Amino acid sequence: xxYATPASAKEAAGLLSKEKGAAFLLAGGTDLLVxxxxxxxxxxxxxxxxxxxxxxxxxxxxxxxxxxxxxSGAVIGEHKGLNAAWPGVVEAANLIGxxxxxxxxxxxxNLCNASxxxxxVPAMIVAGAKAVIVGPNKKRTVPVEKVVEGxxxxxxxxxxxxxxxxxxxPEPRTGDAYMRFIPRTEMDIAVVGVxxxxxxxxxxxxKAKVALGAVAPTAVVVPAAxxxxxxxKLDDASLEKLAAACSAACNPIDDKRGTVEYRTRxxxxxxxxxxxxxxxxxxxxx
Amino acid sequence: xxxxxxVSTTVNGDPVQFACPxxxxxxxxxxxxxxxxxxxxxxxxxxxxxCSVTLDGSLVCSCLVLGVEAEGRKVTTVEGLSENxxxxxxxxKFIDHAALQCGICTPGFLVAAKALLDRNPNPNxxxxxxxxxxNLCRCTxxxxxxxxxxxxxxxxxKNNNRSKKRS
Numbered sequence: 476x477x478y479a480t481p482a483s484a485k486e487a488a489g490l491l492s493k494e495k496g497a498a499f500l501l502a503g504g505t506d507l508l509v510x511x512x513x514x515x516x517x518x519x520x521x522x523x524x525x526x527x528x529x530x531x532x533x534x535x536x537x538x539x540x541x542x543x544x545x546x547s548g549a550v551i552g553e554h555k556g557l558n559a560a561w562p563g564v565v566e567a568a569n570l571i572g573x574x575x576x577x578x579x580x581x582x583x584x585n586l587c588n589a590s591x592x593x594x595x596v597p598a599m600i601v602a603g604a605k606a607v608i609v610g611p612n613k614k615r616t617v618p619v620e621k622v623v624e625g626x627x628x629x630x631x632x633x634x635x636x637x638x639x640x641x642x643x644x645p646e647p648r649t650g651d652a653y654m655r656f657i658p659r660t661e662m663d664i665a666v667v668g669v670x671x672x673x674x675x676x677x678x679x680x681x682k683a684k685v686a687l688g689a690v691a692p693t694a695v696v697v698p699a700a701x702x703x704x705x706x707x708k709l710d711d712a713s714l715e716k717l718a719a720a721c722s723a724a725c726n727p728i729d730d731k732r733g734t735v736e737y738r739t740r741x742x743x744x745x746x747x748x749x750x751x752x753x754x755x756x757x758x759x760x761x
Numbered sequence: 762x763x764x765x766x767x768v769s770t771t772v773n774g775d776p777v778q779f780a781c782p783x784x785x786x787x788x789x790x791x792x793x794x795x796x797x798x799x800x801x802x803x804x805x806x807x808x809x810x811x812c813s814v815t816l817d818g819s820l821v822c823s824c825l826v827l828g829v830e831a832e833g834r835k836v837t838t839v840e841g842l843s844e845n846x847x848x849x850x851x852x853x854k855f856i857d858h859a860a861l862q863c864g865i866c867t868p869g870f871l872v873a874a875k876a877l878l879d880r881n882p883n884p885n886x887x888x889x890x891x892x893x894x895x896n897l898c899r900c901t902x903x904x905x906x907x908x909x910x911x912x913x914x915x916x917x918x919k920n921n922n923r924s925k926k927r928s
Binding site for chain 1: 813
């Protein structure tokens with residue numbers, strides 16, 4: 476196995492695209508090293524992006540936040556600006572694994588691992604996050620919801636590297652929240668995850684976005700659930716409509732963590748709770 | 762067969778060089794090449810925390826880090842906790858509270874508890890339990906570990922106040 480530490484994302488893309496053998500990108504390594512240990516992958520080349528300048532930094536601008544692809548969950552959790560702007564994204568990122576995992580795990584890695592149960596993905600989707608993808612020849616920016624195409628499968632082509640996750644500056648009176656259900660209190664994989672962002676105008680929901688995790692092969696955006704919230708002050712009738720729309724959008728698997736029926740039901744329950752939290756964060760009165 | 766690479770790093774404050782295959786974990790390199798066997802292998806997949814170390818100040822599982830990634834970084838293991846031959850307060854409190862039985866998980870708990878107290882000198886029980894959720898112990902049932910960390914935190918706060926008054 477050869478190990479490379481390129482000095483730019485473009486150089487990383489060049490190395491990955493030219494490699495004839497099995498090539499893997501290394502950021503936090505919390506997925507790659509497990510696969511290496513289990514013998515699930517046998518890399519000829521590992522490209523460690525952590526020596527690329529700015530890839531370990533969160534940059535704030537008038538437009539929002541640029542989170543470098545190697546920024547760890549621990550760093551995200553301590554970033555005051557991000558906590559204030561997108562608390563749902565921060566809480567989703569920080570739910571992943573232990574403090575030890577948080578010391579290394581990244582948003583871009585959670586996205587690229589493409590697990591249906593990835594906690595940060597629904598949260599990033601409702602926040603309007605985009606992935607900045609650098610290829611050997613060109614750079615493109617893709618909404619997070621378009622990156623994952625199936626379990627373990629992304630839209631990245633050979634050589635393409637996510638350089639950063641970009642989050643917009645939230646509009647005034649916007650709130651977001653992410654909630655998941657796990658059988659334990661910590662260190663588990665989501666049975667259902669629900670992310671909701673909404674914007675208020677005069678105390679009424681003006682815009683909303685709802686995304687579910689762990690109930691389908693990829694995170695699902697549920698426009699019908701968002702429509703149930705728009706125009707409401709989160710009265711019981713609109714919350715029931717929200718729950719029904721979320722449950723209707725579920726296409727989950729049956730496994731030891733939850734049955735199809737259970738996941739479908741819980742998606743609706745969690746959606747109501749997440750909506751209330753997002754509403755309060757947007758400044759709404761319940 | 763992986764190529765061996767020379768890695769220059771700092772471990773527990775000392776400059777260290779070792780040669781390791783590129784696919785070798787930092788955990789294995791620390792144990793077999795640097796001789797720091799306080800770093801334990803439990804699961805090898807980041808679930809148990811027995812191999813916890815800090816890397817440039819961040820708490821990590823050294824089994825999920827490649828040895829070659831340590832180039833130019835600063836690594837601290839359980840061996841770096843004691844000073845001048847004296848046990849760290851946490852180590853002493855683990856003994857006082859009998860917060861260990863077989864001892865395999867203990868170095869990881871100590872490194873993780875130290876990382877917690879560096880960040881939060883006065884954690885409550887819930888905060889301690891969450892912060893140590895990445896460390897598994899199959900002997901003690903955790904209560905004694907939590908008590909040891911609480912007691913150590915109390916002593917460390919006292920010592921800090923004392924040294925502040927002195928200066």
